[in-house]
Amino acid sequence: MxxxxxxxxxxxxxxxxxxxxxxxxxxxxxxxxxxxxxxxxxxxxxxxxxxxxxxxxxxxxxxxxxxxxxxxxxxxxxxxxxKDIMMDEGVSWKRCNAINEQNRERIAEQTHHVAEKRPDLAGIALPPGVDCVKQRF
Amino acid sequence: MSFDSSIAAGRSTTGIPNGRLAMWTLLASEIVIFGGLVASYLLYRFHNAYWAVEASHTNVVTGATNAFILLTSSLLIVLAQNAAEAGDGKKAAKLMLATVGGGFLFLAVKSYEYIHEIQHGFTIGANPFWSFYYTATAIHSSHVVAGMIAIYIVSLGAAKGKNLQRVELCGIYWHFVDLVWILLFPLLYIVK
Incomplete structure (x- = not known):
């Protein structure tokens, strides 16, 4: 060539x-x-x-x-x-592990924020919230 | 099965020799294979920040050495093409065998790297990053082996001055194999 x-x-x-x-x-x-x-x-x-x-x-x-x-x-x-890979939830499915991990991170962040603002409440954990449960759609 | 003759070798209904057309068709399908791998990597990489931490455990020196080896072997095969077009089959065959040598070196470095990584606990089942790493590099290495076999077989004919047009086809394939490494190397080794 x-x-x-x-x-x-x-x-x-x-x-x-x-x-x-x-x-x-x-x-x-x-x-x-x-x-x-x-x-x-x-x-x-x-x-x-x-x-x-x-x-x-x-x-x-x-x-x-x-x-x-x-x-x-x-x-x-x-x-x-x-879309399926980047998102945690779709029309007929959800990725519970990722959703629960995000929930835990959010609660930990909120707990830390509360402890900073109200030292007297430090050590009191916020309610864990509802865990995502795998469902058969 | 004979490698000495092919019915379609001399035909060129499209203006492009059929052999070369077939090679480009093959490479188009390879683009989807390797492109799919890279696309999946990118999707998971963006979604999982810890992959960057895992990527920092890959050995840049061995990856760079392999990039150098494959690029050098690419130069050798393009010079073999040059020699084949000038009708010098013996020189082309020697350069092709040197290219095969480059392939062996690549595989040796890759094997060393695999052993080193496995010894440090980075096995294919360690986590999704390493699963991807081993899948992508092993598929690439299998292409290196396929290329080495094809180049060796064609070099036997080239040494006798037969079917010199096949040297170019091997060259196009080998350049593609190197090109894939040029993309996999920064993806797996440099981007942290």
Missing amino acids: GNAEHGTNYYVKIYVTLLAAIAAVIIIGPIVGHFAVIMAAALVIAVYKASFFMHLNVEKHWIWLFLITALICLFALFFGSA
Whole structure:
């Protein structure tokens, strides 16, 4: 696929660029610490590699249709299942462990808040609230 | 089963050689496999803050070493493609065998890492983060093994100057395997 017109130096230059970019992600990534920024940088490196090592930059355009179709399927999977995974309660289901944990955290926070405002009431625990119980819908 | 001849090898009804078209089709399906893994990771990662703490136990040095090894082997296979296009099958075969060597190195480093993690109690059943970690890296490693086998078989033909067009197909696949590691590496090792 048009490889032969490029010499060894051409590919070595791309290799060095990729190596430097990955090194930058390794060194700067933990300093930046932002999830989206690090993953965006990795994605840019991946696209650069696909363009020049896999020759996508000179490939027939409709090959992109294959790849874009796969990405559409992927997004459908992501957004189709995101709600079920990210939420604790749906139309016919609830995730009791997560709900109960959140309840416990909320009560602990309220108890701490009361103890700060009214030291005389410190040690008196608030009622635990109603635990979520798994149900068969 | 013979690897020496294929009926469709010389055909190109779409303007793209059929072999290459098949490889891109395969990779499109691989995008869904690995993309699905990454998507699930992101969903659970956003929902479970403690995954960041678990991720801090992965070894960045071994992950980076593997990134370096796979990238170097990618360079070797693209140079093999270059040699194959220039008609130098023997040089292509040597570079392909060096690529297979890179695959062995990758697996050796990964095995060392697995042993180290398991010894410290980070097993596949430790918690969902480690389940994901082992599933994703093992699926990736199985692709590395598949690539090594394919490259070795094609290199046997290339050494005799046969079916040199297959070198490019191996190259596209191997670059994809490296590309997946470029995405898995920051996801599992760098982002805390």
